[in-house]
Structures are given as structure tokens and as C-alpha cells.
Amino acid sequence: MSEVDSVARPADAVVSAWFRARRQIGEEDRGEIIAALHALLRHQARLGWWLDRHGRKDTHRNRLLAFLTLVERRTPEQMKRLFSGAKYAPTILTEAEHTLVVKLHGGTVDSPAMPEDVRLECPDWAAEALRRRFGAEFATEMAAMLTVPPLDLRVNTLKSTRETALRALREIGLPAEPSAVAPSGIRVTARLSLGRLPGLKDGAIEIQDEGSQLVALLVAARPGDRVVDFCAGAGGKTLAIAAQMQNKGRIIACDVNEGRLKRCAERARRAGLQNAETRLLASETDRWVKRHKASFDRVLVDAPCSGTGTWRRNPDARWRSPQEQGVDNLAALQGRILASAARLVKPGGRLVYATCSLLAEENEDRVAAFLAAHPDFSVVPLAEVAPQLTGSAHPDYLSLTPARHDTDGFFAAVLQRAATPAPSGDAA
Numbered sequence: 510m511s512e513v514d515s516v517a518r519p520a521d522a523v524v525s526a527w528f529r530a531r532r533q534i535g536e537e538d539r540g541e542i543i544a545a546l547h548a549l550l551r552h553q554a555r556l557g558w559w560l561d562r563h564g565r566k567d568t569h570r571n572r573l574l575a576f577l578t579l580v581e582r583r584t585p586e587q588m589k590r591l592f593s594g595a596k597y598a599p600t601i602l603t604e605a606e607h608t609l610v611v612k613l614h615g616g617t618v619d620s621p622a623m624p625e626d627v628r629l630e631c632p633d634w635a636a637e638a639l640r641r642r643f644g645a646e647f648a649t650e651m652a653a654m655l656t657v658p659p660l661d662l663r664v665n666t667l668k669s670t671r672e673t674a675l676r677a678l679r680e681i682g683l684p685a686e687p688s689a690v691a692p693s694g695i696r697v698t699a700r701l702s703l704g705r706l707p708g709l710k711d712g713a714i715e716i717q718d719e720g721s722q723l724v725a726l727l728v729a730a731r732p733g734d735r736v737v738d739f740c741a742g743a744g745g746k747t748l749a750i751a752a753q754m755q756n757k758g759r760i761i762a763c764d765v766n767e768g769r770l771k772r773c774a775e776r777a778r779r780a781g782l783q784n785a786e787t788r789l790l791a792s793e794t795d796r797w798v799k800r801h802k803a804s805f806d807r808v809l810v811d812a813p814c815s816g817t818g819t820w821r822r823n824p825d826a827r828w829r830s831p832q833e834q835g836v837d838n839l840a841a842l843q844g845r846i847l848a849s850a851a852r853l854v855k856p857g858g859r860l861v862y863a864t865c866s867l868l869a870e871e872n873e874d875r876v877a878a879f880l881a882a883h884p885d886f887s888v889v890p891l892a893e894v895a896p897q898l899t900g901s902a903h904p905d906y907l908s909l910t911p912a913r914h915d916t917d918g919f920f921a922a923v924l925q926r927a928a929t930p931a932p933s934g935d936a937a
């Protein structure tokens with residue numbers, strides 16, 4: 510917990526490194542440890558509020574004591590037994606800690622005296638923008654982001670079928686259903702250790718939120734197309750798009766982060782892709798972009814963002830990122846990436862702008878600014894690209910939220926470049 514709090518990396522990365530150094534911990538125990546860590550993170554503001562109320566410091570150990578007492582409802586006697594000081598057990602409770610446990614005993618973690626942002630675990634930096642975005646739905650949306658997400662899988666149709674994958678999951682007793690909308694998606698509602706998932710190691714299935722699968726679907730890449738995934742990261746969407754293209758044509762996964770691209774290449778190999786390659790960029794204006802202007806049928810910009818849509822899945826994210834970068838800086842970077850990546854799009858081709866943010870500043874506002882500066886691009890309404898995607902929170906764009914769609918929060922806009930290049934030649 511202390512490493513998760515003090516290191517700027519996402520909790521999942523910290524936890525993976527922690528487990529790598531402790532290989533003796535079995536799969537089942539790992540699952541339990543991660544679930545407990547996520548539960549603590551989902552209650553962080555409320556536990557801090559209770560500690561403050563009792564005049565205690567918000568230390569990791571105090572937070573754990575408050576969690577076990579208020580959330581897991583352990584009695585003071587149970588706590589004494591748990592904190593036994595034995596091998597692998599935490600050290601014995603001090604007198605002051607025991608007093609805290611006794612004071613908290615019998616209470617609940619939610620209190621009517623708490624400010625709403627504390628009760629909803631909403632960090633200060635995002636509260637105003639999220640209230641603007643959700644209005645009367647703010648509390649419902651925030652509450653949905655405090656629930657435990659399901660496990661979503663995408664079947665790699667180059668290696669398997671959804672029916673085969675569903676059968677394999679059910680054979681080992683997992684409750685698995687086809688995803689509500691994503692054609693290759695599967696939803697597993699039980700908690701399990703990932704090592705048990707059939708097909709994961711050989712690339713027949715990938716772990717991918719249904720919302721992310723739907724963004725890849727909106728790219729609507731056809732077999733034989735030339736496609737760029739401009740912010741490909743470790744390739745979650747690259748893999749989905751390449752499979753959509755039936756391994757035909759070419760998809761180039763670009764990113765400024767070499768480590769992520771390496772991971773993307775590994776995953777592509779495992780998934781059996783022959784139509785994908787990676788390209789490391791020095792920045793969004795890397796010379797490679799200019800050299801390949803107007804060469805691609807589809808360009809996806811899955812932009813770096815505040816990640817507000819992923820709080821349900823990554824409960825530590827709300828306590829981290831934009832404090833480091835600032836939403837204004839992110840929005841400026843998104844604008845620069847979009848403008849540069851747009852140069853790659855052929856006349857008549859499409860640019861898809863996506864984020865896992867819920868904030869208008871990173872979504873609709875970025876698209877509006879881009880369109881104002883690029884009159885040769887226009888919106889292709891969602892109903893035209895994917896009529897099966899009904900219920901989006903925006904009439905023209907894909908806009909998913911955990912409360913409305915039971916997916917991560919995602920935004921995607923499909924923009925088409927006019928078939929005839931603009932006379933100003935702004936593709937240079």
C-alpha cells in the first residue's frame with residue numbers, strides 16, 4: 510500500500526513488480542491481495558475522513574485498521590487475533606490502535622456527516638468538471654465507479670471463436686456470457702485468478718473492457734486497409750483492429766513509449782498477427798508522420814488522458830494522474846496529437862479520436878476545436894458507423910459511462926476527411 514501511494518506508477522504495475530519479487534505467493538493469494546488493495550483504494554477518502562474525525566494520522570496502518578473495522582466489520586477481538594505478531598501476521602496492536610478500533614467498532618464507513626465528494630470518493634481536481642458533465646446524474650455515476658467491475662475478455666477471432674471460448678470458460682465452472690454489444694466480447698462475473706483463464710497464454714483471448722472493444726469497432730477497418738494506431742501503447746486496440754482486418758492489409762502501432770510498444774509487439778506475435786508492425790515516434794510531430802502524410806484509410810488516436818473513465822477498474826487512478834499533468838496540459842497535448850495524426854489520413858479516410866476520459870474538456874471540446882481548425886474533416890455520426898450501438902450518452906459520438914453502460918467510461922468520435930483535399934493544403 511505504501512508503494513502504491515508513494516510511486517507515480519499505476520497500482521497494477523507496482524503490484525506486479527511486488528509479486529515478481531515474491532514468486533512464492535500463489536495465484537489464488539495474489540487474487541485476494543489485489544482485491545483487498547482495490548477495496549482499500551475504493552474507500553480511501555472515507556477512511557481518511559474517519560481517521561481525521563478521531564484525530565488520527567492517515568497512515569497506511571491506520572487506514573487498514575479503519576477498513577477492517579468499518580468495511581469488513583471485524584470486532585476488536587477479531588482484530589486482536591488478526592494482529593497477532595506471529596510470522597506473516599501484522600504486528601500486535603498498540604494501545605492507541607486498539608482504542609481506535611474500539612471507537613470505530615459498530616460504525617459504518619458511510620456517514621451522513623460526510624461531504625458528498627468524500628462519500629463518493631471524488632478527488633478535488635475532478636469534482637467540478639464531473640458535476641458539469643453529469644449534472645443530476647453525478648452521484649449515480651460516481652457510485653457506479655465504486656463498484657467492482659466485471660472481467661471482460663475479447664476473443665481473438667484469428668485463433669478461436671466466441672462459442673469455443675465460452676465453452677472452455679464454462680467447462681472450468683466460470684459464469685461467462687457474450688458481451689452485451691461487442692461481437693467478440695465475453696463477460697465473466699466471477700472473481701478469479703487470471704492464470705486460470707483458458708486461451709490467455711496463447712493469445713486466443715485478451716483481457717479488454719467492452720468499451721475499449723467498441724472503440725476499436727468504430728475504427729471500422731476493412732481487410733486490406735492501411736491503418737495507424739497512433740497512441741497504441743501496449744496494443745489493446747491494435748490487436749482488436751488487426752483481427753477485424755482478418756490479418757490482411759497493414760496496421761502500424763505508433764507510440765512515444767518504447768516499453769509499451771515492445772509489449773505490443775510481443776502480444777501481436779502471440780495473437781498470430783502478420784499485418785501489424787510497431788513504430789516508435791520521438792514525438793507526435795516525428796518526421797515519420799510528415800513522410801507518410803495522406804497515406805492511411807484509418808487513423809486511431811487513443812489519446813493520453815486523465816483516465817477518469819477507468820476509475821472503476823483502476824481505483825488508484827483518481828488519486829493520481831492529472832495532479833501530475835493537469836487537465837489543461839493534457840487537453841493541449843491531445844490537440845497537438847490530433848492535429849499531427851490527422852495529416853496521415855487519406856482524402857476520404859477516417860480519423861477516430863478516443864479517450865477513456867469522462868471530461869468534456871478532453872472529449873467534445875477537443876473535437877470541436879479540431880473541426881474548427883480543419884474544415885476538410887466532418888463528423889460521421891455514430892448511427893451511421895455503428896447503428897447497433899444505441900444508448901450512447903451523446904447523439905453523434907460514442908460516450909459510455911459505467912452507470913449507463915456497465916463498461917469503463919469511453920469517448921470516441923469518428924471524423925472523415927473530404928474526398929478532395931482542401932485547397933489550403935493543410936496536410937503538409
Ligand SMILES: C[S@@+](CC[C@H](N)C(=O)[O-])C[C@H]1O[C@@H](n2cnc3c(N)ncnc32)[C@H](O)[C@@H]1O
Pocket residue numbers: 721739740741742743744745746747763764765766769790792793811812813814846865
Ligand atoms: C490511452 S493510452 C493508449 C492505450 C492503447 N491504445 C490501448 O488500447 O491499450 C495513450 C498512449 O499515448 C501515448 N502517448 C503519449 N504522448 C504521445 C504522443 N505525443 N504521441 C503519441 N503517443 C503518445 C502513451 O505512451 C500511451 O501509451
